[in-house]
Amino acid sequence: MLRYQGSTGQVMSWELAENLGYFSKVKLQWEGDTTSGPANIQAAATKQIEFGGAFNGAVVKLAAGGAQVQSVISYYGSDDQTFTGYYVKDDANINSARDLIGKKVGVNTLGAHHEFLTREWLHQQGLSEDEIKKVQLVVVPPVNTEEALRSGQIDLAALNGVFRETAVARGGIHPLFADKDIFGKFSYGTLVFRKDFIAQNPDAVKDFVQGTARAIRWLQITPRDQVIAKFTEIITKRGRNENTKLLEYWRSSGLPVAGGVIAEKEIQIWIDWLERNGELPKGKVKATDLFTNKDNPYSNGTFGPTTGPTGEAVAAK
Incomplete structure (x- = not known):
């Protein structure tokens, strides 16, 4: 059981993955909602939840402070429709x-x-x-x-x-x-797990990442009206007294890369930023130590950029 914090009125990619049946080994347990990425990943680092998501600059700052966390997949970004x-x-x-x-x-x-x-x-x-x-x-x-x-x-x-x-x-x-x-089109935030949890539960993390990556891909290739219908179904079914009218304003996943694969530059740019501003000693943090794509099927060779969430061929995205 993977504990997490959600966002009111929204369906997160991992919640969608569970609904679509993309997980085979893990189940999710909602522990309430959050509006703060830094607080969300701090909760993951202190074992209140298993994983959390935040802006990559906040992830760098958390790791620089000694938290043993690692990013495993991008979960939000900006494109022409979502920004x-x-x-x-x-x-x-x-x-x-x-x-x-x-x-x-x-x-x-x-x-x-x-x-x-x-x-x-x-x-x-x-x-x-x-x-x-x-x-x-x-x-x-x-x-x-x-x-x-x-x-x-x-x-x-x-x-x-x-x-x-x-x-x-x-x-x-x-x-x-x-x-x-x-x-431009850029991924800005990632989901993190504690490194000790990854080491102790590699199969669970792998299942979570592959399922979430496929759900992201589903969002990237599915017509908007079908996405909104699915989100409405999920929110109504979970019964948290949320306003589904907000779903009318969903435009895209915001993620420019198939399956939310993390690019090193998306981490490095904020390391450089913190170093430039004197908030991080130069060389203290390496981008490659902060993330991994090994469990993402759109990075490890399982699927390619023209593959859909169930292995079907689709247009490149």
């Missing part, structure tokens, strides 16, 4: 990175995707580290972020999914930048 946009009000007179000095940016949690991408964009736009420190990051729950922007509590809002689409539909705001503008 995080960073929005300002139309009348805010904020047109550049320099205009954000002294301003407030609303993010869902510190030490994760929204913070890293904001600071990386500011760096790429030419701000010095001292100037970047003058841009204040404010933690705001995603459900309240749009209102915080419109009421002037924050000046820039990180919005994705249903929160982005409904906010944009109401008008009066526009994106200053988006994460997909920085790195």
Whole structure:
């Protein structure tokens, strides 16, 4: 039994894998929901759950702090349909990175995707580290972020999914930048297990990874209406009193590579980032020590990029 934390109103790829019958040796046990990647992987590192997922920069920081964890598969990313946009009000007179000095940016949690991408964009736009420190990051729950922007509590809002689409539909705001503008199609987060758990339960981890990879592939090649129908079925069946209307805003898996195979650059870029900012001693962490693709069928030779989740041939993705 693999304990995990989910996300309210959403179906995670591993939950989909279980529903589709892609696991043969493991079962999942939901231990509640989380809205924080760093807290989720910390829970995995401290044995409250078996696996957790977070932004890769948060995974690097956790490992650098001594946690013995290893990433086994990518689980979210950005593409043309699924991404995080960073929005300002139309009348805010904020047109550049320099205009954000002294301003407030609303993010869902510190030490994760929204913070890293904001600071990386500011760096790429030419701000010095001292100037970047003058841009204040404010933690705001995603459900309240749009209102915080419109009421002037924050000046820039990180919005994705249903929160982005409904906010944009109401008008009066526009994106200053988006994460997909920085790195293009990119995988941003991975699932981690403790290394001792992997060593003691190699068959369970292998079964989990292969099933989750196939579920990701199913999402990548299945028509959107069928995905939403399946998600609705799963959420209704599990009976957690969730709002299925949010599923209308599902657009894609966000993962650019078949089956969520991890690329070294997706880890290395955040090691470089932390080293550059003085938050990680140079050379302390090696990217190749932090992840493995050995159990992913889309990496180990079982399937190829033109293979579907049950071995069928499909168009390349």
